[in-house]
Amino acid sequence: MSKAVIQVSDISKLYNLGTIGSGSLRRDMQLWWQKNILKKEDLNQKIRDGRKIDTSEHIWALKNVSFELKEGEVLGIIGHNGAGKSTLLKILSRIIKPTEGLVRGSGRISSLLEVGTGFHSELTGRENIFISGHILGMKKEEILKKFDEIVDFSGVEKFIDTPVKRYSSGMYVRLAFAVAAHLEPDILIVDEVLAVGDAEFQKKCLGKMNDASSQSGRTIIFVSHNLQAVSNLCSQALWLDRGSVRARGKSKGVLNEYLSALHKKSWIKEFSTVREAPGNDMIRVLYVELLPHFDDPLSVIDIRTALTVKFRFYNATDNIVLSTDLLLFTLAGECIFDIPSKPEIHNKGMIEGECTIPGNFLNNGSYTFTLHFSKDTSSELYSYQECLMFDVADYRENTNWYDKWWGYVRPDFPLILKPLTIMSK
Amino acid sequence: MNQKPNSSGIKHWEWEIKPETSWWDIGLVELYSYKDLMLQLARKDFLALYQQTLLGPFWALLQPLLTVITYVLVFNKIIGIPTDGVPPLLFNMVGITLWTLFSEVFLQISKTFSQNAEIFSKVYFPRIIVALSTLWLQLLLFGIQLLLLFALYLLFLFKGQVEFNAGRLFLIFPVIANTAGIGFGGGLIFSVLTAKYRDLMALIQLIIRLLMFVCPVFYSLAMVPENVRWLVNLNPLSSLFEYFRFAFLGVGSLNGFLLLYSAGFMLMIVFFGILLFNKMSDKLMDVL
Numbered sequence: 253m254s255k256a257v258i259q260v261s262d263i264s265k266l267y268n269l270g271t272i273g274s275g276s277l278r279r280d281m282q283l284w285w286q287k288n289i290l291k292k293e294d295l296n297q298k299i300r301d302g303r304k305i306d307t308s309e310h311i312w313a314l315k316n317v318s319f320e321l322k323e324g325e326v327l328g329i330i331g332h333n334g335a336g337k338s339t340l341l342k343i344l345s346r347i348i349k350p351t352e353g354l355v356r357g358s359g360r361i362s363s364l365l366e367v368g369t370g371f372h373s374e375l376t377g378r379e380n381i382f383i384s385g386h387i388l389g390m391k392k393e394e395i396l397k398k399f400d401e402i403v404d405f406s407g408v409e410k411f412i413d414t415p416v417k418r419y420s421s422g423m424y425v426r427l428a429f430a431v432a433a434h435l436e437p438d439i440l441i442v443d444e445v446l447a448v449g450d451a452e453f454q455k456k457c458l459g460k461m462n463d464a465s466s467q468s469g470r471t472i473i474f475v476s477h478n479l480q481a482v483s484n485l486c487s488q489a490l491w492l493d494r495g496s497v498r499a500r501g502k503s504k505g506v507l508n509e510y511l512s513a514l515h516k517k518s519w520i521k522e523f524s525t526v527r528e529a530p531g532n533d534m535i536r537v538l539y540v541e542l543l544p545h546f547d548d549p550l551s552v553i554d555i556r557t558a559l560t561v562k563f564r565f566y567n568a569t570d571n572i573v574l575s576t577d578l579l580l581f582t583l584a585g586e587c588i589f590d591i592p593s594k595p596e597i598h599n600k601g602m603i604e605g606e607c608t609i610p611g612n613f614l615n616n617g618s619y620t621f622t623l624h625f626s627k628d629t630s631s632e633l634y635s636y637q638e639c640l641m642f643d644v645a646d647y648r649e650n651t652n653w654y655d656k657w658w659g660y661v662r663p664d665f666p667l668i669l670k671p672l673t674i675m676s677k
Numbered sequence: 678m679n680q681k682p683n684s685s686g687i688k689h690w691e692w693e694i695k696p697e698t699s700w701w702d703i704g705l706v707e708l709y710s711y712k713d714l715m716l717q718l719a720r721k722d723f724l725a726l727y728q729q730t731l732l733g734p735f736w737a738l739l740q741p742l743l744t745v746i747t748y749v750l751v752f753n754k755i756i757g758i759p760t761d762g763v764p765p766l767l768f769n770m771v772g773i774t775l776w777t778l779f780s781e782v783f784l785q786i787s788k789t790f791s792q793n794a795e796i797f798s799k800v801y802f803p804r805i806i807v808a809l810s811t812l813w814l815q816l817l818l819f820g821i822q823l824l825l826l827f828a829l830y831l832l833f834l835f836k837g838q839v840e841f842n843a844g845r846l847f848l849i850f851p852v853i854a855n856t857a858g859i860g861f862g863g864g865l866i867f868s869v870l871t872a873k874y875r876d877l878m879a880l881i882q883l884i885i886r887l888l889m890f891v892c893p894v895f896y897s898l899a900m901v902p903e904n905v906r907w908l909v910n911l912n913p914l915s916s917l918f919e920y921f922r923f924a925f926l927g928v929g930s931l932n933g934f935l936l937l938y939s940a941g942f943m944l945m946i947v948f949f950g951i952l953l954f955n956k957m958s959d960k961l962m963d964v965l
Contacts, residue, residue, distance in 0.1 A: 259690070278876070342962075343694065344694075346694055347797070347798060347799070347801050348959065349696055349697070349698070349959045349960065349962075350694065350695075350696050351696055352696055353696070354693060354694070354695060355693060355694040356692070356693040356694075357690060357691065358690055361692075366799050370800070372725055374724075374728040375721065375725060375728070379721070382717060383718075386713055386714040387714065387800055387802065388800065389802070
């Protein structure tokens with residue numbers, strides 16, 4: 253029976269939103285004076301000119317999180333943005349202290365919370381291997397021993413004496429990851445490092461991590477939005493929801509639980525009675541749902557996924573020329589498209605609508621849908637704004653481009669290059 | 678070490694993470710295991726300092742040289758501050774070299790948190806390693822400037838304008854250690870304060886400038902009128918400058934009591950600085 257290498261008991265982390273300090277000594281002294289000498293609590297808000305911060309507001313980023321990992325186990329941590337995943341990793345990495353609780357462990361612990369920690373852009377690849385290696389906790393002899401291996405893995409031999417600021421972003425990431433991949437801690441903590449790079453590079457990274465756990469018996473704690481990776485790599489999974497452990501156990505079970513909740517929560521809005529449904533005297537929207545076309549229930553919406561939007565609403569007017577627009581906005585509020593339905597005469601009652609957006613159309617990013625109802629194609633009846641929100645993940649093949657893909661849309665229109673044969677005669 | 682049984686059987690955990698750092702919890706063994714990192718960080722800063730520059734490390738020489746020429750012009754030629762019969766160039770050079778050590782150590786170490794917030798939020802190592810590497814780098818740069826001072830000293834020695842005394846010269850080592858210590862301790866305290874209050878960064882510049890005026894850098898203590906001399910003596914750096922100048926030039930008002938005061942102050946501020954830094958460094962990560 254393998255032994256436990258890390259034990260997390262009842263970890264909690266409290267963030268004070270208001271009283272953490274204003275960042276200026278004068279204001280903090282003012283606050284202190286008012287709070288402790290004048291006993292006027294309510295003035296705090298006024299001092300923070302306009303910014304509404306309630307000084308009594310605390311947020312438990314983590315609440316009573318406990319788990320234990322044995323040697324060679326790989327734990328995937330999943331959850332929404334702001335669920336406390338990064339806070340947990342930072343506590344385990346000793347970057348921040350928990351407010352309550354205790355973490356105990358054995359063996360060397362290394363964390364990869366970003367690619368290229370400690371890289372200095374002015375210095376050469378060679379220098380940076382040493383700097384990054386040392387910062388990540390390697391000893392000088394270790395780095396010297398593995399130096400050639402690291403350079404090989406990165407594939408930037410030719411540029412090893414060039415300042416890394418002249419590297420392409422791909423080379424930079426490969427070099428940075430190569431250093432990290434040659435760490436040999438007993439416990440490895442990895443945060444979303446795989447969010448960079450193309451599919452091939454991600455595969456390489458996942459492979460390296462897989463080797464680390466299966467061959468070297470390393471314990472890995474891994475945070476990712478890539479549920480596929482979590483499912484392939486991790487034997488155990490932990491689902492964090494608003495700072496608490498929602499589920500913990502074998503990764504398959506936890507992932508299924510997470511996915512079903514995810515679908516339920518964010519991609520459907522359903523109301524059982526007309527009275528509580530959003531709308532007005534003319535229109536009430538009882539149901540909106542986003543249905544991604546998945547082959548595999550474990551996948552996330554990426555740029556290849558086709559999406560169907562279904563909605564149902566109650567029309568309270570007889571004999572009305574009604575049309576509906578489906579609008580898609582980016583989170584920044586720019587409209588991507590506005591798809592109108594054909595204006596038709598409708599009577600009082602329930603009406604259903606459906607629209608399918610093909611795959612390979614949207615660029616990656618976060619989007620919201622808005623439903624807009626109008627009469628006689630001109631006067632607005634009701635606008636149900638931001639009724640659904642969803643994320644489109646990136647997916648790339650055959651490219652060395654790692655930055656954000658340009659453009660609001662990303663259609664897969666064929667663009668064909670043909671070599672021209674020169675007429676010699 | 679006594680091993681206590683716990684929930685997973687009889688097992689001894691190698692490390693633990695607790696909510697509070699105690700005041701005395703300084704892991705010297707752990708610190709020593711990071712010595713490679715300390716040297717590497719100093720090396721990185723040194724290399725980065727002179728990347729894509731015209732003169733490279735010669736800046737370390739040019740800076741004090743230009744400063745000393747300005748001082749001689751302003752304080753000696755224009756204002757006419759006497760220099761106890763010592764060539765003004767050498768007199769000022771001695772003061773400026775030691776002052777640069779103090780001000781740079783103090784200033785650079787006080788930036789420990791504000792300049793490394795990015796890296797501190799991504800990886801753990803004892804934060805004081807960064808401060809130690811800064812100290813190390815500044816001592817190195819000081820060493821370069823000391824060479825320049827010695828070159829100038831030799832020049833005036835050959836011209837017969839100063840006299841040499843080997844025994845006296847050994848005084849510079851405790852003086853350098855004491856000066857760097859005060860800069861280090863003060864820098865640690867201010868690094869914690871500036872992490873929390875950004876506006877204090879401007880104050881540091883002011884403190885350094887004001888301190889310089891109540892410190893015999895470009896004048897000697899003997900020149901200070903009796904009624905304000907207490908103010909200069911209050912500055913724990915003052916006697917160090919007098920001793921440093923004495924070591925080289927054989928002039929200066931020596932006062933063993935004041936030197937003891939300076940050493941005591943240094944020990945206090947280093948001790949308090951390290952404790953405060955150690956206690957606060959984890960907490961500060963929530964603020965940075």
